[in-house]
Amino acid sequence: xxxxxxxxxxxxxxxxxxxxxxxxxxxxxxxxxxxxxxxxxxxxxxxxxxxxxxxxxxxxxxxxxxxxxxxxxxxxxxxxxxxxxxxxxxxxxxxxxxxxxxxxxxxxxxxxxxxxxxxxxxxxxxxxxxxxxxxxxxxxxxxxxxxxxxxxxxxxxxxxxxxxxxxxxxxxxxxxxxxxxxxxxxxxxxxxxxxxxxxxxxxxxxxxxxxxxxxxxxxxxxxxxxxxxxxxxxxxxxxxxxx
Amino acid sequence: xxxxxxxxxxxxxxxxxxxxxxxxxxxxxxxxxxxxxxxxxxxxxxxxxxxxxxxxxxxxxxxxxxxxxxxxxxxxxxxxxxxxxxxxxxxxxxxxxxxxxxxxxxxxxxxxxxxxxxxxxxxxxxxxxxxxxxxxxxxxxxxxxxxxxxxxxxxxxxxxxxxxxxxxxxxxxxxxxxxxxxxxxxxxxxxxxxxxxxxxxxxxxxxxxxxxxxxxxxxxxxxxxxxxxxxxxxxxxxxxxxxxxxxxxxxxxxxxxxxxxxxxxx
Numbered sequence: 001x002x003x004x005x006x007x008x009x010x011x012x013x014x015x016x017x018x019x020x021x022x023x024x025x026x027x028x029x030x031x032x033x034x035x036x037x038x039x040x041x042x043x044x045x046x047x048x049x050x051x052x053x054x055x056x057x058x059x060x061x062x063x064x065x066x067x068x069x070x071x072x073x074x075x076x077x078x079x080x081x082x083x084x085x086x087x088x089x090x091x092x093x094x095x096x097x098x099x100x101x102x103x104x105x106x107x108x109x110x111x112x113x114x115x116x117x118x119x120x121x122x123x124x125x126x127x128x129x130x131x132x133x134x135x136x137x138x139x140x141x142x143x144x145x146x147x148x149x150x151x152x153x154x155x156x157x158x159x160x161x162x163x164x165x166x167x168x169x170x171x172x173x174x175x176x177x178x179x180x181x182x183x184x185x186x187x188x189x190x191x192x193x194x195x196x197x198x199x200x201x202x203x204x205x206x207x208x209x210x211x212x213x214x215x216x217x218x219x220x221x222x223x224x225x226x227x228x229x230x231x232x233x234x235x236x237x238x239x240x241x242x243x
Numbered sequence: 244x245x246x247x248x249x250x251x252x253x254x255x256x257x258x259x260x261x262x263x264x265x266x267x268x269x270x271x272x273x274x275x276x277x278x279x280x281x282x283x284x285x286x287x288x289x290x291x292x293x294x295x296x297x298x299x300x301x302x303x304x305x306x307x308x309x310x311x312x313x314x315x316x317x318x319x320x321x322x323x324x325x326x327x328x329x330x331x332x333x334x335x336x337x338x339x340x341x342x343x344x345x346x347x348x349x350x351x352x353x354x355x356x357x358x359x360x361x362x363x364x365x366x367x368x369x370x371x372x373x374x375x376x377x378x379x380x381x382x383x384x385x386x387x388x389x390x391x392x393x394x395x396x397x398x399x400x401x402x403x404x405x406x407x408x409x410x411x412x413x414x415x416x417x418x419x420x421x422x423x424x425x426x427x428x429x430x431x432x433x434x435x436x437x438x439x440x441x442x443x444x445x446x447x448x449x450x451x452x453x454x455x456x457x458x459x460x461x462x463x464x465x466x467x468x469x470x471x472x473x474x475x476x477x478x479x480x481x482x483x484x485x486x487x488x489x490x491x492x493x494x495x496x497x498x499x500x501x502x503x504x505x506x507x508x509x
Contacts, residue, residue, distance in 0.1 A: 084455040089383030101464030
Protein backbone atom coordinates (compact mmCIF):
# COMPACT_ATOMS: atom_id res chain seq x y z
CA UNK A 1 0.00 0.00 0.00
CA UNK A 2 1.29 3.45 -0.90
CA UNK A 3 -0.25 6.58 0.60
CA UNK A 4 -3.69 4.98 0.82
CA UNK A 5 -6.51 7.15 2.05
CA UNK A 6 -10.11 6.08 2.24
CA UNK A 7 -13.18 8.12 3.08
CA UNK A 8 -16.64 6.64 3.62
CA UNK A 9 -19.54 8.21 1.71
CA UNK A 10 -20.67 9.89 4.95
CA UNK A 11 -17.35 11.78 5.05
CA UNK A 12 -15.66 9.90 7.89
CA UNK A 13 -12.06 9.03 7.15
CA UNK A 14 -11.09 5.39 7.74
CA UNK A 15 -7.52 5.47 6.40
CA UNK A 16 -5.40 8.62 6.43
CA UNK A 17 -2.30 7.72 4.44
CA UNK A 18 -1.26 4.10 4.95
CA UNK A 19 2.12 2.82 3.66
CA UNK A 20 3.51 -0.69 3.98
CA UNK A 21 4.94 -3.55 1.93
CA UNK A 22 4.48 -7.18 2.84
CA UNK A 23 6.64 -9.86 1.21
CA UNK A 24 5.71 -13.38 0.25
CA UNK A 25 5.49 -15.81 3.14
CA UNK A 26 5.38 -13.16 5.87
CA UNK A 27 2.91 -13.43 8.74
CA UNK A 28 1.76 -10.00 9.78
CA UNK A 29 -0.48 -8.90 12.64
CA UNK A 30 -2.67 -5.78 12.33
CA UNK A 31 -3.50 -4.38 15.73
CA UNK A 32 -5.24 -1.24 16.88
CA UNK A 33 -8.28 0.03 18.78
CA UNK A 34 -11.83 -0.21 17.42
CA UNK A 35 -12.18 1.96 14.34
CA UNK A 36 -8.39 2.27 13.85
CA UNK A 37 -8.72 0.96 10.29
CA UNK A 38 -7.80 -2.75 10.56
CA UNK A 39 -10.82 -4.10 8.70
CA UNK A 40 -10.59 -1.28 6.14
CA UNK A 41 -7.04 -2.34 5.26
CA UNK A 42 -8.12 -5.96 4.76
CA UNK A 43 -11.09 -4.89 2.65
CA UNK A 44 -8.76 -2.80 0.48
CA UNK A 45 -6.41 -5.73 -0.06
CA UNK A 46 -9.37 -7.85 -1.21
CA UNK A 47 -10.64 -5.08 -3.47
CA UNK A 48 -13.94 -4.72 -1.60
CA UNK A 49 -13.05 -1.08 -0.92
CA UNK A 50 -11.13 0.87 -3.54
CA UNK A 51 -8.74 3.53 -2.25
CA UNK A 52 -9.93 7.15 -2.54
CA UNK A 53 -6.26 8.13 -2.89
CA UNK A 54 -2.95 6.24 -3.16
CA UNK A 55 -2.22 2.78 -4.54
CA UNK A 56 -2.85 -0.78 -3.40
CA UNK A 57 -0.92 -3.58 -5.14
CA UNK A 58 -1.31 -7.30 -4.65
CA UNK A 59 1.63 -9.12 -6.21
CA UNK A 60 2.00 -7.64 -9.69
CA UNK A 61 -1.56 -6.35 -9.80
CA UNK A 62 -2.72 -2.87 -8.85
CA UNK A 63 -6.11 -3.24 -7.14
CA UNK A 64 -8.68 -1.57 -9.36
CA UNK A 65 -12.05 -2.40 -10.88
CA UNK A 66 -10.44 -3.97 -13.93
CA UNK A 67 -8.12 -6.27 -11.95
CA UNK A 68 -10.55 -7.47 -9.29
CA UNK A 69 -10.85 -10.99 -10.70
CA UNK A 70 -7.07 -11.47 -10.72
CA UNK A 71 -6.62 -9.91 -7.28
CA UNK A 72 -9.33 -12.03 -5.71
CA UNK A 73 -7.85 -15.17 -7.19
CA UNK A 74 -4.77 -14.51 -5.07
CA UNK A 75 -6.33 -13.12 -1.93
CA UNK A 76 -8.61 -15.00 0.46
CA UNK A 77 -10.50 -12.91 3.03
CA UNK A 78 -12.10 -14.55 6.06
CA UNK A 79 -14.78 -12.23 7.42
CA UNK A 80 -15.21 -11.38 11.06
CA UNK A 81 -18.76 -12.78 11.25
CA UNK A 82 -18.92 -16.30 9.78
CA UNK A 83 -22.63 -15.75 9.11
CA UNK A 84 -21.61 -13.25 6.44
CA UNK A 85 -19.25 -15.77 4.90
CA UNK A 86 -21.47 -18.85 4.91
CA UNK A 87 -24.38 -18.21 2.61
CA UNK A 88 -24.99 -21.58 0.97
CA UNK A 89 -27.40 -24.18 2.35
CA UNK A 90 -24.83 -26.84 3.26
CA UNK A 91 -21.23 -26.74 4.36
CA UNK A 92 -20.10 -28.71 1.31
CA UNK A 93 -21.81 -26.29 -1.08
CA UNK A 94 -20.40 -23.33 0.79
CA UNK A 95 -16.83 -24.56 0.53
CA UNK A 96 -17.43 -25.53 -3.11
CA UNK A 97 -18.81 -22.08 -3.96
CA UNK A 98 -15.43 -20.46 -4.72
CA UNK A 99 -13.95 -23.36 -6.73
CA UNK A 100 -17.22 -23.66 -8.67
CA UNK A 101 -16.94 -19.99 -9.60
CA UNK A 102 -13.46 -20.73 -10.94
CA UNK A 103 -15.16 -23.20 -13.30
CA UNK A 104 -13.12 -26.13 -12.01
CA UNK A 105 -14.30 -29.61 -13.04
CA UNK A 106 -16.54 -31.31 -10.41
CA UNK A 107 -13.99 -33.98 -9.30
CA UNK A 108 -11.43 -31.25 -8.61
CA UNK A 109 -14.03 -29.19 -6.73
CA UNK A 110 -14.82 -32.20 -4.58
CA UNK A 111 -11.15 -32.82 -3.89
CA UNK A 112 -10.56 -29.18 -2.92
CA UNK A 113 -13.56 -29.18 -0.60
CA UNK A 114 -12.33 -32.38 1.06
CA UNK A 115 -8.82 -30.99 1.52
CA UNK A 116 -10.00 -27.62 2.83
CA UNK A 117 -12.38 -29.20 5.35
CA UNK A 118 -9.73 -31.69 6.46
CA UNK A 119 -7.28 -28.84 6.92
CA UNK A 120 -9.49 -27.18 9.51
CA UNK A 121 -10.64 -30.47 11.06
CA UNK A 122 -14.21 -30.19 9.76
CA UNK A 123 -14.47 -33.17 7.36
CA UNK A 124 -17.44 -34.52 9.31
CA UNK A 125 -19.51 -31.35 8.76
CA UNK A 126 -19.81 -31.63 4.97
CA UNK A 127 -23.51 -32.33 4.68
CA UNK A 128 -24.61 -30.19 7.64
CA UNK A 129 -26.63 -27.02 6.96
CA UNK A 130 -24.43 -23.97 7.59
CA UNK A 131 -26.98 -22.42 9.95
CA UNK A 132 -26.82 -25.36 12.35
CA UNK A 133 -23.15 -25.16 13.24
CA UNK A 134 -21.69 -24.04 16.56
CA UNK A 135 -19.62 -20.85 16.71
CA UNK A 136 -16.30 -22.70 16.47
CA UNK A 137 -17.52 -24.94 13.64
CA UNK A 138 -18.74 -21.90 11.72
CA UNK A 139 -15.39 -20.22 12.09
CA UNK A 140 -13.57 -23.37 10.90
CA UNK A 141 -15.85 -23.76 7.89
CA UNK A 142 -15.52 -20.05 7.01
CA UNK A 143 -11.77 -20.60 6.93
CA UNK A 144 -12.21 -23.69 4.75
CA UNK A 145 -14.33 -21.75 2.23
CA UNK A 146 -11.33 -19.51 1.63
CA UNK A 147 -8.67 -22.26 1.74
CA UNK A 148 -10.52 -24.13 -1.02
CA UNK A 149 -9.57 -21.24 -3.32
CA UNK A 150 -5.83 -21.91 -2.72
CA UNK A 151 -5.07 -18.24 -2.03
CA UNK A 152 -1.49 -16.92 -2.01
CA UNK A 153 -2.44 -14.38 0.62
CA UNK A 154 -4.76 -15.12 3.51
CA UNK A 155 -6.50 -12.22 5.26
CA UNK A 156 -8.21 -12.92 8.58
CA UNK A 157 -10.45 -10.42 10.39
CA UNK A 158 -10.66 -11.14 14.13
CA UNK A 159 -10.25 -14.89 13.65
CA UNK A 160 -10.33 -15.77 17.36
CA UNK A 161 -13.41 -13.72 18.32
CA UNK A 162 -15.94 -15.92 20.10
CA UNK A 163 -13.79 -19.05 20.10
CA UNK A 164 -13.35 -21.26 23.16
CA UNK A 165 -9.77 -21.64 24.41
CA UNK A 166 -9.13 -25.04 22.81
CA UNK A 167 -10.48 -23.99 19.43
CA UNK A 168 -8.48 -20.79 19.64
CA UNK A 169 -5.33 -22.78 20.40
CA UNK A 170 -6.01 -25.01 17.37
CA UNK A 171 -6.41 -21.90 15.23
CA UNK A 172 -3.04 -20.56 16.42
CA UNK A 173 -1.34 -23.88 15.60
CA UNK A 174 -3.04 -23.92 12.26
CA UNK A 175 -1.99 -20.34 11.43
CA UNK A 176 1.60 -21.32 12.17
CA UNK A 177 1.39 -24.16 9.65
CA UNK A 178 0.06 -22.06 6.75
CA UNK A 179 3.06 -21.35 4.60
CA UNK A 180 1.74 -18.54 2.39
CA UNK A 181 1.42 -14.87 3.32
CA UNK A 182 -1.10 -14.22 6.08
CA UNK A 183 -2.35 -10.97 7.56
CA UNK A 184 -4.28 -11.19 10.81
CA UNK A 185 -6.32 -8.26 12.13
CA UNK A 186 -7.07 -8.88 15.79
CA UNK A 187 -7.59 -7.51 19.26
CA UNK A 188 -6.28 -10.79 20.58
CA UNK A 189 -2.68 -9.67 21.06
CA UNK A 190 -1.64 -13.04 22.47
CA UNK A 191 -2.76 -14.67 19.24
CA UNK A 192 -0.75 -12.12 17.25
CA UNK A 193 2.23 -12.77 19.50
CA UNK A 194 1.98 -16.50 18.81
CA UNK A 195 1.28 -16.47 15.10
CA UNK A 196 2.83 -13.35 13.53
CA UNK A 197 6.50 -12.44 13.15
CA UNK A 198 5.76 -8.86 12.17
CA UNK A 199 3.12 -6.41 13.40
CA UNK A 200 1.63 -3.15 12.19
CA UNK A 201 0.17 -0.97 14.93
CA UNK A 202 -2.68 1.27 13.76
CA UNK A 203 -4.20 4.34 15.36
CA UNK A 204 -6.85 6.60 13.82
CA UNK A 205 -6.28 5.40 10.26
CA UNK A 206 -2.47 5.59 10.31
CA UNK A 207 0.30 3.10 10.94
CA UNK A 208 2.16 4.31 14.02
CA UNK A 209 4.60 1.40 14.28
CA UNK A 210 5.82 -1.42 12.04
CA UNK A 211 8.33 -4.01 13.24
CA UNK A 212 8.95 -7.39 14.85
CA UNK A 213 5.90 -8.46 16.86
CA UNK A 214 7.80 -9.21 20.04
CA UNK A 215 9.43 -5.78 20.31
CA UNK A 216 6.22 -3.85 19.49
CA UNK A 217 3.84 -5.81 21.68
CA UNK A 218 6.12 -5.48 24.70
CA UNK A 219 6.24 -1.68 24.38
CA UNK A 220 3.58 -0.59 26.86
CA UNK A 221 3.82 3.13 25.95
CA UNK A 222 3.32 2.45 22.24
CA UNK A 223 0.38 0.14 22.90
CA UNK A 224 -1.24 2.72 25.14
CA UNK A 225 -0.96 5.31 22.38
CA UNK A 226 -2.81 2.88 20.09
CA UNK A 227 -5.58 2.32 22.64
CA UNK A 228 -4.28 -1.15 23.50
CA UNK A 229 -2.56 -2.77 26.46
CA UNK A 230 0.11 -5.41 26.91
CA UNK A 231 -0.80 -8.95 25.85
CA UNK A 232 -2.37 -10.76 28.80
CA UNK A 233 0.55 -13.12 29.29
CA UNK A 234 2.89 -10.17 29.71
CA UNK A 235 0.73 -8.52 32.36
CA UNK A 236 1.69 -9.47 35.92
CA UNK A 237 -1.00 -11.81 37.21
CA UNK A 238 -2.83 -10.23 40.18
CA UNK A 239 -3.74 -13.70 41.42
CA UNK A 240 -0.97 -15.62 43.15
CA UNK A 241 -1.70 -19.31 43.13
CA UNK A 242 -1.58 -21.03 46.54
CA UNK A 243 0.92 -23.76 46.91
CA UNK B 244 -39.39 -21.03 24.11
CA UNK B 245 -40.76 -18.09 22.13
CA UNK B 246 -42.90 -18.51 19.00
CA UNK B 247 -39.89 -17.55 16.86
CA UNK B 248 -37.75 -20.21 18.55
CA UNK B 249 -40.47 -22.76 17.87
CA UNK B 250 -40.84 -21.75 14.22
CA UNK B 251 -37.09 -22.05 13.75
CA UNK B 252 -36.92 -25.46 15.36
CA UNK B 253 -39.75 -26.64 13.06
CA UNK B 254 -37.76 -25.48 10.06
CA UNK B 255 -34.75 -27.29 11.50
CA UNK B 256 -36.67 -30.51 11.88
CA UNK B 257 -37.97 -30.27 8.31
CA UNK B 258 -34.36 -29.85 7.25
CA UNK B 259 -33.25 -32.81 9.32
CA UNK B 260 -35.89 -35.06 7.81
CA UNK B 261 -34.50 -34.26 4.36
CA UNK B 262 -31.33 -36.07 5.38
CA UNK B 263 -33.16 -39.30 6.27
CA UNK B 264 -32.07 -42.10 4.00
CA UNK B 265 -35.53 -43.13 2.80
CA UNK B 266 -36.74 -44.57 -0.53
CA UNK B 267 -38.38 -41.23 -1.38
CA UNK B 268 -35.36 -39.28 -0.15
CA UNK B 269 -33.05 -41.16 -2.50
CA UNK B 270 -35.04 -40.18 -5.61
CA UNK B 271 -33.71 -37.37 -7.81
CA UNK B 272 -35.01 -33.98 -6.68
CA UNK B 273 -36.18 -33.14 -10.21
CA UNK B 274 -38.46 -36.18 -10.28
CA UNK B 275 -40.05 -35.14 -7.00
CA UNK B 276 -40.39 -31.51 -8.08
CA UNK B 277 -42.13 -32.59 -11.29
CA UNK B 278 -44.61 -34.88 -9.56
CA UNK B 279 -45.30 -32.25 -6.88
CA UNK B 280 -45.96 -29.61 -9.55
CA UNK B 281 -48.28 -32.05 -11.33
CA UNK B 282 -49.99 -32.69 -8.00
CA UNK B 283 -50.52 -28.97 -7.33
CA UNK B 284 -51.87 -28.33 -10.83
CA UNK B 285 -54.23 -31.28 -10.49
CA UNK B 286 -55.45 -30.13 -7.08
CA UNK B 287 -56.00 -26.58 -8.32
CA UNK B 288 -57.79 -27.73 -11.46
CA UNK B 289 -60.79 -29.19 -9.65
CA UNK B 290 -63.92 -27.05 -9.54
CA UNK B 291 -64.96 -25.48 -6.26
CA UNK B 292 -67.95 -27.78 -5.87
CA UNK B 293 -66.05 -30.99 -6.61
CA UNK B 294 -65.54 -32.19 -3.10
CA UNK B 295 -65.13 -35.92 -3.63
CA UNK B 296 -63.15 -36.14 -6.87
CA UNK B 297 -59.78 -34.94 -5.41
CA UNK B 298 -60.00 -37.40 -2.47
CA UNK B 299 -58.10 -40.25 -4.20
CA UNK B 300 -55.05 -37.95 -4.18
CA UNK B 301 -54.79 -38.82 -0.50
CA UNK B 302 -53.68 -42.30 -1.64
CA UNK B 303 -50.73 -40.82 -3.55
CA UNK B 304 -49.83 -38.56 -0.61
CA UNK B 305 -50.01 -41.44 1.87
CA UNK B 306 -47.82 -43.60 -0.34
CA UNK B 307 -45.28 -40.76 -0.63
CA UNK B 308 -45.41 -40.11 3.07
CA UNK B 309 -44.86 -43.80 3.87
CA UNK B 310 -41.88 -43.92 1.50
CA UNK B 311 -40.40 -40.77 3.04
CA UNK B 312 -40.34 -42.26 6.57
CA UNK B 313 -41.11 -38.81 8.03
CA UNK B 314 -43.20 -39.02 11.22
CA UNK B 315 -46.85 -38.29 10.33
CA UNK B 316 -47.33 -36.35 13.56
CA UNK B 317 -45.09 -33.55 12.31
CA UNK B 318 -47.24 -33.25 9.18
CA UNK B 319 -50.45 -32.87 11.18
CA UNK B 320 -48.89 -30.18 13.33
CA UNK B 321 -47.59 -28.12 10.40
CA UNK B 322 -50.88 -28.38 8.54
CA UNK B 323 -52.68 -27.18 11.66
CA UNK B 324 -50.37 -24.13 11.85
CA UNK B 325 -51.04 -23.23 8.22
CA UNK B 326 -54.76 -24.02 7.97
CA UNK B 327 -56.11 -20.76 9.49
CA UNK B 328 -55.05 -19.08 6.22
CA UNK B 329 -57.35 -21.35 4.21
CA UNK B 330 -60.13 -20.99 6.76
CA UNK B 331 -59.88 -17.20 6.51
CA UNK B 332 -60.02 -17.33 2.72
CA UNK B 333 -62.99 -19.68 2.57
CA UNK B 334 -65.04 -18.65 5.58
CA UNK B 335 -67.19 -16.12 3.70
CA UNK B 336 -68.32 -18.57 1.03
CA UNK B 337 -71.31 -19.91 3.03
CA UNK B 338 -72.62 -16.31 3.13
CA UNK B 339 -72.19 -15.72 -0.60
CA UNK B 340 -73.62 -19.02 -1.83
CA UNK B 341 -76.64 -19.84 0.35
CA UNK B 342 -78.47 -21.98 -2.27
CA UNK B 343 -78.86 -25.65 -1.23
CA UNK B 344 -76.66 -28.17 -3.02
CA UNK B 345 -76.42 -31.43 -1.13
CA UNK B 346 -78.72 -33.41 1.11
CA UNK B 347 -77.09 -35.59 3.75
CA UNK B 348 -79.97 -37.45 5.39
CA UNK B 349 -82.25 -34.71 6.66
CA UNK B 350 -79.51 -32.04 6.57
CA UNK B 351 -79.30 -29.65 3.61
CA UNK B 352 -75.83 -28.37 2.79
CA UNK B 353 -75.53 -25.09 0.88
CA UNK B 354 -73.17 -24.54 -2.08
CA UNK B 355 -71.16 -22.11 0.05
CA UNK B 356 -70.34 -24.75 2.62
CA UNK B 357 -69.33 -27.17 -0.13
CA UNK B 358 -66.96 -24.63 -1.70
CA UNK B 359 -65.58 -23.73 1.74
CA UNK B 360 -64.79 -27.39 2.42
CA UNK B 361 -63.35 -27.73 -1.07
CA UNK B 362 -60.96 -24.80 -0.49
CA UNK B 363 -59.87 -26.32 2.80
CA UNK B 364 -59.46 -29.75 1.23
CA UNK B 365 -57.39 -28.50 -1.68
CA UNK B 366 -55.31 -26.30 0.57
CA UNK B 367 -54.49 -29.19 2.90
CA UNK B 368 -53.68 -31.51 -0.02
CA UNK B 369 -51.38 -28.97 -1.68
CA UNK B 370 -49.72 -28.00 1.57
CA UNK B 371 -49.09 -31.64 2.50
CA UNK B 372 -47.53 -32.27 -0.92
CA UNK B 373 -45.18 -29.30 -0.60
CA UNK B 374 -44.20 -30.28 2.95
CA UNK B 375 -43.53 -33.80 1.71
CA UNK B 376 -41.35 -32.46 -1.11
CA UNK B 377 -39.29 -30.21 1.17
CA UNK B 378 -39.18 -32.76 3.98
CA UNK B 379 -37.91 -35.54 1.74
CA UNK B 380 -35.60 -33.46 -0.44
CA UNK B 381 -34.31 -30.37 1.38
CA UNK B 382 -34.59 -26.78 0.21
CA UNK B 383 -31.13 -26.80 -1.38
CA UNK B 384 -31.82 -29.83 -3.56
CA UNK B 385 -35.26 -28.47 -4.51
CA UNK B 386 -33.60 -25.20 -5.55
CA UNK B 387 -30.96 -27.07 -7.57
CA UNK B 388 -33.71 -29.09 -9.25
CA UNK B 389 -35.70 -25.92 -10.07
CA UNK B 390 -32.56 -24.45 -11.62
CA UNK B 391 -32.02 -27.53 -13.78
CA UNK B 392 -35.68 -27.51 -14.79
CA UNK B 393 -35.28 -24.02 -16.26
CA UNK B 394 -36.46 -21.72 -13.46
CA UNK B 395 -34.52 -18.41 -13.83
CA UNK B 396 -31.23 -18.38 -11.89
CA UNK B 397 -32.11 -15.15 -10.12
CA UNK B 398 -35.15 -16.77 -8.53
CA UNK B 399 -33.20 -19.86 -7.50
CA UNK B 400 -30.44 -17.70 -5.98
CA UNK B 401 -33.04 -15.69 -4.09
CA UNK B 402 -34.74 -18.80 -2.80
CA UNK B 403 -31.43 -20.19 -1.51
CA UNK B 404 -30.34 -16.95 0.12
CA UNK B 405 -33.78 -16.40 1.60
CA UNK B 406 -33.71 -19.84 3.16
CA UNK B 407 -30.19 -19.35 4.48
CA UNK B 408 -30.82 -15.93 6.02
CA UNK B 409 -34.28 -16.47 7.41
CA UNK B 410 -32.50 -18.18 10.31
CA UNK B 411 -30.11 -15.30 10.86
CA UNK B 412 -32.93 -12.77 10.62
CA UNK B 413 -35.10 -14.74 13.03
CA UNK B 414 -32.22 -14.95 15.49
CA UNK B 415 -31.81 -11.19 15.22
CA UNK B 416 -35.52 -10.57 15.92
CA UNK B 417 -35.30 -13.02 18.77
CA UNK B 418 -32.38 -11.16 20.35
CA UNK B 419 -34.16 -7.81 19.98
CA UNK B 420 -37.32 -9.13 21.62
CA UNK B 421 -35.30 -10.68 24.42
CA UNK B 422 -33.44 -7.42 25.00
CA UNK B 423 -36.80 -5.64 25.06
CA UNK B 424 -38.40 -8.03 27.51
CA UNK B 425 -35.40 -7.78 29.86
CA UNK B 426 -35.62 -4.01 29.96
CA UNK B 427 -39.42 -3.80 29.97
CA UNK B 428 -40.45 -6.78 32.10
CA UNK B 429 -43.91 -5.31 32.78
CA UNK B 430 -44.78 -5.26 29.08
CA UNK B 431 -45.12 -8.68 27.43
CA UNK B 432 -45.29 -7.14 23.95
CA UNK B 433 -43.43 -4.08 22.70
CA UNK B 434 -45.54 -0.97 22.03
CA UNK B 435 -46.30 -0.01 18.45
CA UNK B 436 -43.82 2.85 18.69
CA UNK B 437 -41.05 0.47 19.80
CA UNK B 438 -42.00 -2.07 17.13
CA UNK B 439 -41.65 0.65 14.52
CA UNK B 440 -38.12 1.51 15.53
CA UNK B 441 -37.26 -2.18 15.90
CA UNK B 442 -38.40 -2.82 12.34
CA UNK B 443 -36.37 0.13 11.10
CA UNK B 444 -33.33 -1.14 12.96
CA UNK B 445 -33.90 -4.62 11.54
CA UNK B 446 -34.07 -3.24 8.01
CA UNK B 447 -30.82 -1.30 8.47
CA UNK B 448 -29.07 -4.31 9.97
CA UNK B 449 -30.32 -6.51 7.14
CA UNK B 450 -29.06 -4.04 4.55
CA UNK B 451 -25.66 -3.88 6.24
CA UNK B 452 -25.54 -7.67 6.38
CA UNK B 453 -26.59 -7.95 2.75
CA UNK B 454 -23.67 -5.71 1.85
CA UNK B 455 -21.22 -7.84 3.81
CA UNK B 456 -22.58 -11.08 2.37
CA UNK B 457 -22.35 -9.65 -1.12
CA UNK B 458 -18.74 -8.64 -0.46
CA UNK B 459 -17.99 -12.15 0.83
CA UNK B 460 -19.53 -13.61 -2.32
CA UNK B 461 -17.53 -11.30 -4.57
CA UNK B 462 -14.34 -12.23 -2.74
CA UNK B 463 -14.94 -15.82 -3.76
CA UNK B 464 -15.50 -15.05 -7.41
CA UNK B 465 -19.30 -14.64 -7.51
CA UNK B 466 -20.39 -13.47 -10.96
CA UNK B 467 -24.16 -13.38 -10.63
CA UNK B 468 -24.93 -17.07 -10.56
CA UNK B 469 -24.88 -19.58 -7.71
CA UNK B 470 -23.30 -22.66 -9.24
CA UNK B 471 -24.99 -25.70 -7.83
CA UNK B 472 -22.68 -28.58 -7.12
CA UNK B 473 -25.41 -30.85 -5.76
CA UNK B 474 -25.08 -33.96 -7.89
CA UNK B 475 -28.37 -34.78 -9.60
CA UNK B 476 -28.75 -38.01 -11.51
CA UNK B 477 -31.92 -39.29 -13.10
CA UNK B 478 -32.16 -43.09 -13.04
CA UNK B 479 -34.70 -45.68 -14.01
CA UNK B 480 -36.32 -45.48 -10.58
CA UNK B 481 -36.83 -41.73 -10.99
CA UNK B 482 -38.38 -42.18 -14.43
CA UNK B 483 -40.76 -44.84 -13.07
CA UNK B 484 -41.66 -42.59 -10.15
CA UNK B 485 -42.49 -39.68 -12.47
CA UNK B 486 -44.49 -41.91 -14.83
CA UNK B 487 -46.44 -43.60 -12.03
CA UNK B 488 -47.02 -40.31 -10.20
CA UNK B 489 -48.18 -38.30 -13.21
CA UNK B 490 -50.17 -41.31 -14.51
CA UNK B 491 -52.08 -41.56 -11.24
CA UNK B 492 -52.70 -37.81 -11.23
CA UNK B 493 -54.08 -37.98 -14.77
CA UNK B 494 -56.33 -40.87 -13.76
CA UNK B 495 -57.69 -38.97 -10.77
CA UNK B 496 -58.26 -35.86 -12.90
CA UNK B 497 -59.84 -37.51 -15.93
CA UNK B 498 -61.83 -40.34 -14.37
CA UNK B 499 -64.18 -39.66 -11.48
CA UNK B 500 -62.75 -42.39 -9.24
CA UNK B 501 -65.08 -41.99 -6.23
CA UNK B 502 -68.12 -42.27 -8.52
CA UNK B 503 -66.64 -45.27 -10.33
CA UNK B 504 -66.01 -47.01 -7.02
CA UNK B 505 -69.54 -46.12 -5.90
CA UNK B 506 -71.01 -47.59 -9.10
CA UNK B 507 -68.97 -50.74 -8.62
CA UNK B 508 -70.29 -51.19 -5.12
CA UNK B 509 -73.89 -50.57 -6.11
